[in-house]
Amino acid sequence: MATWRLTPKHKKSFIEIETWKKGKLELIHDIVWRSGSLTIESDTKPEIDLDNKDGFDPDNNEHGYEFEFEESGDGDGEYTYPEGLSAVEEAKLEELIEKDGLERLVGFMVATNTT
Numbered sequence: 001m002a003t004w005r006l007t008p009k010h011k012k013s014f015i016e017i018e019t020w021k022k023g024k025l026e027l028i029h030d031i032v033w034r035s036g037s038l039t040i041e042s043d044t045k046p047e048i049d050l051d052n053k054d055g056f057d058p059d060n061n062e063h064g065y066e067f068e069f070e071e072s073g074d075g076d077g078e079y080t081y082p083e084g085l086s087a088v089e090e091a092k093l094e095e096l097i098e099k100d101g102l103e104r105l106v107g108f109m110v111a112t113n114t115t
Helices: 086-102
Strands: 002-006 014-022 023-043 066-080 108-115
Touching: 014 066
Parallel strands: none
Antiparallel strands: 002 023, 014 023, 014 108, 023 066
16 A cells, blocks of 8 residues: 655645634634645555645545555634524633633534545
């Protein structure tokens, strides 16, 4: 089995999506990285169009490749807050995230982490 290292051709096309849940509440954190790479283990060369910005979704790929996130650089993140929160609640949540980070939010657990 060979290990293949993939790096997108286009800048800002390496996207990481984290979904955090607390009960029925869901917080989504999208990070767009300027650059990044991942590795795939496969017996054959991966058939991926790296010129296409939407060319590879490792969690939904038709070839069933197993991948490993390797590195990223210079990211910019954005949050999608749970539905039904008021502007005051969103601001309070954002303040908590900036102060303590997502990992320290009481009761929120990582549900998915997609690269």
